[in-house]
Amino acid sequence: MRYRRLDLNLLVALDVLLEESSVSRAAERLNLGQSATSAALGRLREHFQDPLLVPVGRGLQPSALARQLAPRVRELLLMTDALVETTAEFDPARCERRFTLMASDYVAATLMPAVSRALRRLAPGASLVVRELSRSRDGDQVAEALEYRRSDLAIVPQRRINPAYPHAALLDDALCCIVCAAHWPVGQALTEVRFREGEHVLREFADGQTLSLEAQHLRDIGIERRVVATVQNFALMADFVVGTPRIATLLRRQAEALAQRYPLHVLPAPVEFPPAAQALQWHPQQAGDPMLAWFRQLLLEQATQL
Template sequence: MRFHHLDLNLLVALDVLLEEQNITRTAERLHMTQSATSGVLGRLRTFFEDELLVQVGRRMQPTPYALELAGPVREVLLTIRSSITARRVFDPAASKRHFRLVTSDYLISVLFAQVIQRIHRQAPGVTFEMLSPGDNSSELLIRGEVDLMIVPERYRIDDHPAQLLFEEDHVCVVWRDNPEVGDSLSLEQYLAMGHISVGFGRNRHLSIEDWIMNQYGVKRRLEVITNDFNTLAQLLVGTPRLATMHRRLAQLYARYLPLRILPTPMKIPLMGEYMLWHRSMDGDPMLKWLRGRIRDCIQDIDLPVT
């Protein structure tokens, strides 16, 4: 298909070239030879009258004009995918849709284990890929490479839809036989104890560290930093340490491990967990259906036991 003498298939190649900035990797992703990929780059340079990618040492670096093109090109491709090529027939039971989601192991444990069970009964052909949150998670959503992100409110992305899924509070968790802790914790005791926390990404972002610093101007004594929420409870057993955890996850693990759950000595604000998706996918019927099933599931989980 051509538009103003531009083969629109070349936009797909341009998008990958600007992301990879490497002929070999681009060729692999496009299932083309390196020579054919170099030829595509040559045609793009001719059309746009710009080098687009220039060799700097061993790397290819995008020109200023190429950087200007990157966003609009990605938007065009996302619009084509969501508005033109996506099937409008809505039949979850027959769907073979593959969803890519960014979500923490905490949410997989307390929510998505049940979501996936339910969806398998209603739409057995639907498959999932769960990606851990990282430094590039927002970029993945902006580029349309993931269908949905479920993250705390502070990670919402401007200009893309978001919906509050639920609110979560935090509790303190200790080993049931910890001799240093009674039925409650003072702030002084909380700060004096050794803590186990979770760090994410290259910068080792800690779960509630920013809030404690901003509120009290103090640091916890971190003795163990793990890389996921599910290991927090396991690392507490047999130690005098303390972890500050999501209440739902703490209650889940307290069923299986010798743990005690205590209120935090300071009031930590409720944490809102939001679903985020690319604005071009706002009308996608299968994605809308998935969001509805996730909402239904968290509401059922939170129903009081009678």
């Protein structure tokens, strides 16, 4: 569709091109060939009478006009999404929407299977996409998920909430430790001395810099651990603990789930950690979307049942 000589479909391409500052990466996200994406950029340049993306070093950067256009184009597309999805009356049984959210592997393992089962029962025509919470350049996981990745929702630790987006408390949990049952007699407590002197398996984020809750707290109170193995997924921690005297610290719900599948003991942490809460966030432009409002309520209900 054209509006004042501009093919409105090009606005989607413009949004992605300005986010990526790369024709090849934009083509991948748009599921287009690189030549077709280059052609779209050419038509946009012709319409706006501006290069939009200019060479800087070995890459491209948005022009001054492009930086002005980017937030306006994004807002327009979000409003369009909300308009298209709006119905007079929402019936979950007739819903065919694809709900997309980003969450940690902890949330994906503990909450999302139950949500998927509830979605199948209540809205059998809907589908669910759970993506790993991405590391953003500036540390803002919420904006990364909702703006850049175009997810419907983001579930993040309470301490990482972005106040610019609406949020709701979702899950509370507490940190504990897992040890191999064969190397840890039943009833033996994990003391702070053994915790300090023991071998530890650590969950580390992909960027190698962002600290998990327990790592940040231990650093703050001056406790150093002897880390002998580092993994990027909570579920892998059990594999690196079983058959060894090692210790891993993780959230209780996931620890108990792992203990059902592995020969592990779940022990209270000998160090007092801060609460580990998770929050649900969404884009303010989608606050009135009846389907997303229903899905948010479904998430909250399933979380309370845990």
